[in-house]
Amino acid sequence: MTQTYEQINPTHITIGDNVRLDPRLDTDFVASIRERGVLEPVLLYRDGDGTLTVLVGQRRTLAARAAGRDTIPALVSDTPPADTDRLVDQYVENEHRAPLTNSERITAIEQMALAGLSDHQIAKRTATPKATVQAAKAAAQAPALREYADQLTLDQAAALTEFDDDPDAVEALLAAAATGRFDHLAQRLRDDRAESAHRAEFAAVLTDQSLTVIDDPGYGDTTPIRRLSRLTDDDGTDLTPDTHAQCPGHAAYITTAWRTPTTDDQEPADDVDDQDDNQDGDEDESWPQQVQVLVAGYVCTDFAAHGHHDRYASTNASPSGTKRVADMTDTEREAATAARRNVIESNKAWKAATQVRRTWITTFAQRKTAPTGAEAYLARVLIGGHGHETASHEALTLAGFPGRDDTTSWTAASEQRAAAADATGTASPKRALQIGLAVAVAMWEERTHPNTWRNPSSHDLDTLARLKDWGYPTSDLEDRMLTSPDEDPTD
Incomplete structure (x- = not known):
């Protein structure tokens, strides 16, 4: 031959x-x-x-x-x-023809970049999506983590490099990848880092104003620390941050509160005894106009020694009307502490899940055909009255119809609705159904709020369950919502 x-x-x-x-x-x-x-x-x-x-x-x-x-x-x-x-x-x-491993892809793309090829050139010449090229280049920034690349997607390998200075975070992310919750944990870790940096910046603002910054004192009565909202002077006059400023025990701790955005959210606010991480944003239509900001809570570090009086010391109730921590049994105190910790953690988990979910919906909206169950879901949306509202600028953007940034949200939304309507007119029946589904899901998402995880409606649970069916990797908190919808997650 x-x-x-x-x-x-x-x-x-x-x-x-x-x-x-x-x-x-x-x-x-x-x-x-x-x-x-x-x-x-x-x-x-x-x-x-x-x-x-x-x-x-x-x-x-x-x-x-x-x-x-x-x-x-x-x-x-x-x-x-x-x-x-x-x-x-x-x-x-x-x-026996084996494709390249992720670690091999990362190395090859890194070498092409070092040889002078741009992301666009690499993508074009290798017929690789540009996003994949960028993820590989990002993953190459932490050579010590490259050994894990073949356990992950390239996007996950790139995200892992954000935490190359935190071995515990890397270990947790690798474990989360095995359970399908990598994105949720990565977003939570990002949020925690951002919050820590934000709190450090705010502490510096308070320190510059000659305030002593302490840790959150909690709600117990077992220490000499008291919030100013509980204290009076000898005449029974309420203490305020201004009237208490010269007291040797004057101090502040950092907490959060819901506020309508102002020009400077870093300014210390009035005493916020009852607004903390375990509080919820408004549930009504006005919630999108509010944001969670850092504020100062004011205290006296030794109220009795400095001649102040706790107005609630002789009662069995806290300012909110509930039983005082000092009057609780050990079991009650532990339960109250656990419940408060669960609310704080769940609030953070929902915030992270919201970001992951919205990113997923953006990709989901681009599908060419609607998934199984789309028609039934849209029918329930209409029957329940959830589809009678006009889609907002934010919802339409999430659904894949971005609007102009140089105009009002109302004008942008009007143009976006026209674009979406035109798209359904030229699309195939399957794609038109998917456009309608994406807008309906985006409208639901845009109406979610920090308290959704705590008091989900039947429509919330229906939509979340459908998203899970259609491929959205739910977080642990979202799974708990779906498996125990009739239980209060704070119990």
């Missing part, structure tokens, strides 16, 4: 029988052939009448046809193989 190297027009090649029944010509593969051509010669044989038939390289040949290549390299044998040899060779060639 002799072989010759030739350049052959792929349309002149007969495919013949092949163990690969479906060539699976994905768009990235065809794009690669269009950009770079066939780099590895296909194996052909020429029979007595001159017909060229593929032995090895069916996908490359078909992709070259689809890409419009004029010629491809080929090694041409003058002797047809035995059927057994052909089948064995095709099986081995397909079965």
